[in-house]
Amino acid sequence: MQRTLDSFWKNSSEKLFCLAPMEDVTDTSFREVVLSVSKPGSLHVVYTEFTSTDGLCHPVGKDKVSHRLLVNDSERALLKQLGIKLVAQIWGSDPEKYHKVAKELTEEYTFDGIDINMGCPVKKIVKQASCSALIAFPDLAKEIIQATQESTHLPVSVKTRTGLKQHTTEAWLSHLFSCKPDALILHARTQKMMSDFPAEWDQLAIAAKVRDAISPDTALIGNGDVFSYQDAQEKINQYPVDGVMVGRGIFKDPRIFHPGHPEPSPQEQMDLLLKHARLFIATWGNSKNFNMLKRFFKIYIHGFHGAAELRGLLMETQSISQVEDLIHSWRGKDLSIL
Numbered sequence: 001m002q003r004t005l006d007s008f009w010k011n012s013s014e015k016l017f018c019l020a021p022m023e024d025v026t027d028t029s030f031r032e033v034v035l036s037v038s039k040p041g042s043l044h045v046v047y048t049e050f051t052s053t054d055g056l057c058h059p060v061g062k063d064k065v066s067h068r069l070l071v072n073d074s075e076r077a078l079l080k081q082l083g084i085k086l087v088a089q090i091w092g093s094d095p096e097k098y099h100k101v102a103k104e105l106t107e108e109y110t111f112d113g114i115d116i117n118m119g120c121p122v123k124k125i126v127k128q129a130s131c132s133a134l135i136a137f138p139d140l141a142k143e144i145i146q147a148t149q150e151s152t153h154l155p156v157s158v159k160t161r162t163g164l165k166q167h168t169t170e171a172w173l174s175h176l177f178s179c180k181p182d183a184l185i186l187h188a189r190t191q192k193m194m195s196d197f198p199a200e201w202d203q204l205a206i207a208a209k210v211r212d213a214i215s216p217d218t219a220l221i222g223n224g225d226v227f228s229y230q231d232a233q234e235k236i237n238q239y240p241v242d243g244v245m246v247g248r249g250i251f252k253d254p255r256i257f258h259p260g261h262p263e264p265s266p267q268e269q270m271d272l273l274l275k276h277a278r279l280f281i282a283t284w285g286n287s288k289n290f291n292m293l294k295r296f297f298k299i300y301i302h303g304f305h306g307a308a309e310l311r312g313l314l315m316e317t318q319s320i321s322q323v324e325d326l327i328h329s330w331r332g333k334d335l336s337i338l
């Protein structure tokens, strides 16, 4: 298929700030929360959670995974207003399924790009010869990229790590760059490092050299241990990257893409939590476990007197109305910032 000439990855004149794909985190409701507090021009790309190509190609399994691709109209409106691109991330090990899924994502959805996960180190996934396991099978990895590129005009990117047990950045990325992906997102850790050791950004300098030699038009995005906007800018200044992707940094500060934002008041934090909880319930109803929301409470409720107590009470809630009542009863309290 004719490749798009206006890939947002390649044609951006500015450095790109991206929110990483995170399973059970970056669904449409959380993305909307992040978008709603981001400053125009400070966030450029967001991702869906990773979605199985096996699942999407399975007549019954499809219903179990396609929720990961849901985009609420309210999120879509914000994406448009802010000019932010939404990329669907997929994973699997069968090139034919990538071909089929990429076609479907192009014809039946409205994503701005397709990303192939070649980085996830989780054992049950790796056992299926998928994601970071593909680092051991570069020919299959290339077939997968080519099969995807052939069936879509959308930009195709790859998100990966630097190697399996050791960094093999140069050899591994040479294979990937030979397919001329629109972007390569490099998480600067090996499969073995999981996220337990510091990211080694020197690997981005190695990656840039390989990219320059083989596929100079591919955007190179660095990922790993970026915990503030300032951090992201420092990485951009220090390493030859076209952008930075933030993962767990969003748990520290959902306003990370609003540089210089004033310290939010406890009331504003509670409002953001409520916004998220309401969106989550409006989107998923009972189809997702209410307890999934609880991992987010700490993101919003911290840094003020009584935050620990409120978090404890929030963890005991079982419904959105209990969350609403609890937050309401805390509004009148003296919640000075620590």
Ligand SMILES: Cc1cc2nc3c(=O)[nH]c(=O)nc-3n(C[C@H](O)[C@H](O)[C@H](O)COP(=O)(O)O)c2cc1C
Residues within 6 Å of the ligand: 020, 021, 022, 023, 024, 025, 049, 050, 089, 117, 119, 120, 159, 187, 195, 199, 223, 224, 225, 226, 245, 246, 247, 248, 249
């Ligand atoms: C809860 C969680 C879920 C994740 N899910 C995905 C995923 O679906 N796809 C993916 O490519 N990476 C996933 N990752 C990895 C992140 O995208 C990112 O590469 C990693 O966290 C390193 O970035 P960080 O150091 O900024 O967190 C996940 C990470 C976390 C913490």
